[in-house]
Amino acid sequence: MRTNQSVRPWLVCLGGAIMLFSVMGLGSNVYSVYQPYIIAQNGFTNTQAAWIITTRSLFIVLGMLTAGGVCLRLGIRRACTGAMLLLALSRFLFGAAASLPAYLAAAAITGLAYSWGGMIPLSLLINSWFRDRNAFALGLASAGSGLATILIPAPLTWILQNQGLRQAFWTEAALVLVLTLLVLLLVRDTPAQLGLHPYCQAADQSAPPEPAVHPAPGGMSPLYWGLFLTAVFLTGAPTGIGISNVGVLYRTEGFDPGTVAALVSCVGLALMAGKMLYGELADRLGGRLASYLLYGLSLLSYVLLCMAPGGSRLIAFAAVTAFGLGLPLSNVSFSIWARDFLGDKGFARGLKWSQSLYALGIVAFGPVPGWLADRTGSYVASYALFGGMMALSFLFIILVYRRTGSGRPAA
DSSP states (O other), X not given: OHHHHHHHHHHHHHHHHHHHIIIIIIIIITHHHHHHHHHHHHTOOHHHHHHHHHHHHHHHHHHHHHHHHHHHHHOHHHHHHHHHHHHHHHHHHHHHOOSHHHHHHHHHHHHHHHHHTSHHHHHHHHHHHBSSSHHHHHHHHHTHHHHHHHHSHHHHHHHXXXXXXXXXXXXXXXXXXXXXXXXXXXXXXOGGGGTOOOBOOSSOTTSOOOOOOOOOOTTOOHHHHHHHHHHHHHHIIIIIIHHHTHHXXXXXXXXXXXXXXXXXXXXXXXXXXXXXXXXXXXXXXXHXXXXXXXXXXXXXXXXXXXXXXXXXXXXHHHHHHHHHHHGGGGTHHHHHHHHHHHTTXXXXXXXXXXXXXXXXXXXXXXXXXXXXXXXXXXXXXXXXXXXXXXXXXXXXXXXXXXXXXXXXXXX
């Protein structure tokens, strides 16, 4: 019983990682590998192709607004496995698509899967299973999306080049179905369903732990609530659209397909490391300093990404490494900020609105990279815009942390 008490939460964490490997890693991050091939095979303009990402983002917003209710009605386990089945369906539809409306329909289903099996249910799951090392467990589980971006681009590029878009999408769909079965086996909504308690680092884990209490800090007025949500909104395009266009950025600048696949994989490796690093830093240093460090890496990455026309492979790999390390600001940070700024009682509300405003930011700017690329012949202008948006977001987060005085390490 004691061994099960200490091990089972980490198996649930593994199930969460597999879930995000699928809905976020395959559903969103790896999509940048497909984008150039979709454009070439269908004769789409960059603007038309950008609408695929925008449609996915629009349905992510709708999904985020309903994710909490879906989890409450169905239970987290059923909601997540249902979301993964939707993702598999979207991959079958992408493979069969022969027109822009068909691609948009598949993208819409992908957006719902991303929301109903993404960070909101994962955060609720980790909060249920972990009293101690909560931020680290969240970062570890969410690193699954980065693992997909490491492992999948190279074989996916081979399939795309040798067998085409349809076979690549349908192979991915089959993989998602297998992963859905694993999540169904590993995940349970609460420890109580198995007669267990949340994970804690106390010597006697067989005893029920005292509930952790995180009171809401003072100073979160409507003005600063607005600044917080605006900061989240501003991260949407730089991260959500930014990662989906890394591949086409470097392909447009003349990098060969093998190098582009390696760059996308490097983003995934850095993202995976960044999520675990962010969670560990948040547990040790507090959410404030951990967030400041990641913002610094993120801002550096946009400067380096704008140097893509120079053709330097060294700068390109440095750019995507810094980019990936800063990407946890688009997911893990929302759970940390919601607790820092709103406490336990406001956590679910803060998580819901931050995830929704993040997705809305992607929708609002979705067509912009393609529109700019059609007019300038490059995606560099978009990444310069993204850098400015992240700088403004950083400023607002600093103001909110200073106002609330939160985000310090636990005593």
